[in-house]
Structures are given as C-alpha cells and as structure tokens.
Amino acid sequence: MNIFILDEDVEKCARYHCNKHLVKMLVEYAQILSTTNRICGLDEGYRAVFVNHPCTVWARQCFDNWYVVKLLANELNKELIYRGFRHHSSIDVINSLSNPPLPILGKITKPYQAMPSKYKQDDYVQAYRDYYIGEKQHIADWGKRGMPYWFVRK
Numbered sequence: 001m002n003i004f005i006l007d008e009d010v011e012k013c014a015r016y017h018c019n020k021h022l023v024k025m026l027v028e029y030a031q032i033l034s035t036t037n038r039i040c041g042l043d044e045g046y047r048a049v050f051v052n053h054p055c056t057v058w059a060r061q062c063f064d065n066w067y068v069v070k071l072l073a074n075e076l077n078k079e080l081i082y083r084g085f086r087h088h089s090s091i092d093v094i095n096s097l098s099n100p101p102l103p104i105l106g107k108i109t110k111p112y113q114a115m116p117s118k119y120k121q122d123d124y125v126q127a128y129r130d131y132y133i134g135e136k137q138h139i140a141d142w143g144k145r146g147m148p149y150w151f152v153r154k
Contacts, residue, residue, distance in 0.1 A: 001028055001053045002114040003069060006128050006148070010068065014075035016148045018132075020139040022080045023088060029073040030090035033097055036060040040100040045093050054112040061109050063102040070094060083143045 004025060006016035017025060034045030036059050050056050059065050077091040113120045119131040129150050132140075137154055140147070147153075 001032070001050050001055050003029070003032070003055050003058070003072075003111060004128055004132070005111050005124055006132065007125060010071045010075045013072055014079045015145055016129075016132075016150075017076060017079065018136065018139050019083060019085075019141050019143050022076050022083065022085065026073055026076050026080070026088045026090040026094075029069050029076070030093045032056050032059045032069055033066060033073070033094055036066055036102075037097050037100050040102065042098050042100060045097050053114075055114055058109065058112045060100070060102060062105045063099065064105050064108045065111075066100060066102055068108050070097075079145070083145055 002025075004017060004021060005013060007013040014022075031046055031049050032055060035048040035051060035056050037045055038048040039051065039060060059069050073091060073094050077088055080086075080088055111124050113124055113127050113131075115127065115131040116135070119127050119134060121127045121130075133150075133152050133154070140151065140153070142148070
C-alpha cells in the first residue's frame with residue numbers, strides 16, 4: 001500500500017505514474033478511501049482493509065488528505081483512458097463515497113513515505129521520485145505518455 005506523490009499537482013502526479021501503477025493504485029486508493037469512510041461510520045465502498053497502515057492513517061488525518069487521494073484517483077483513471085486502457089471500476093466505488101466527517105485544515109499534512117529509509121527526506125515529492133528511480137526500473141513503462149523528465153534509466 002502506498003500513495004505515490006510524484007508531484008504536488010494531482011494531474012502531473014497521475015501522468016508520472018507508470019502504466020502498472022495506474023491500475024494498481026486505483027484499487028489501493030479505493031481501499032484507502034473506503035476504509036477511512038468505514039472508520040468514520042459510513043457503511044459504503046469496499047470493506048475496511050489495512051486500517052493501521054500509515055498511508056490509510058494519513059488519509060484520515062484530515063479531509064484535505066482524503067480529498068487529495070480522491071482527486072488523484074480520478075486523475076489516474078483519466079490517465080488510464082488516455083493511455084488506451086479501459087475505465088477502471090474502482091473509480092466508480094471512489095466516486096460513490098460520501099465525504100467523511102474529518103477536520104478540514106485547508107492543506108494536506110506531510111504524507112507518510114512508504115519506502116525504504118534511504119529514500120526518505122523532507123521533500124516527499126523528491127523522495128517518491130528517487131524511490132521510483134531506485135526501485136521501480138523493472139516496471140518503468142509509461143506507454144504513449146512517455147517517461148517523465150525526472151526519471152533516469154539505470
């Protein structure tokens with residue numbers, strides 16, 4: 001489970017996800033959002049999973065965090081279609097969810113970095129980019145979108 005924050009702009013962030021992560025992360029984001037809603041007493045979406053995973057905990061810290069995951073999921077689905085794949089059913093689950101009763105802070109809190117310690121740093125976007133470069137070479141395919149400018153093949 002992870003939330004790959006490869007850019008603070010959710011549209012760019014989605015474009016920077018490799019093909020494999022477009023599908024995989026839509027499922028994970030649906031799980032994260034559904035779990036948050038169930039913890040908040042809303043009986044909807046997928047069943048609660050990974051309740052204590054740091055990414056799930058982060059998503060429920062405030063509405064801003066939850067909402068940015070929802071926005072990112074919608075951008076991932078748009079990107080999936082742009083790259084020639086089918087609409088993913090997890091987006092229907094995500095978009096059926098009610099807004100959970102979480103505090104609104106006006107900005108996201110610092111995201112949890114679900115990665116090996118050697119990549120972690122204060123700049124979480126750079127940390128995730130470094131993690132992608134260091135650990136995701138084997139799935140580094142962006143199809144017709146093309147490789148992000150910051151990605152370096154090894």
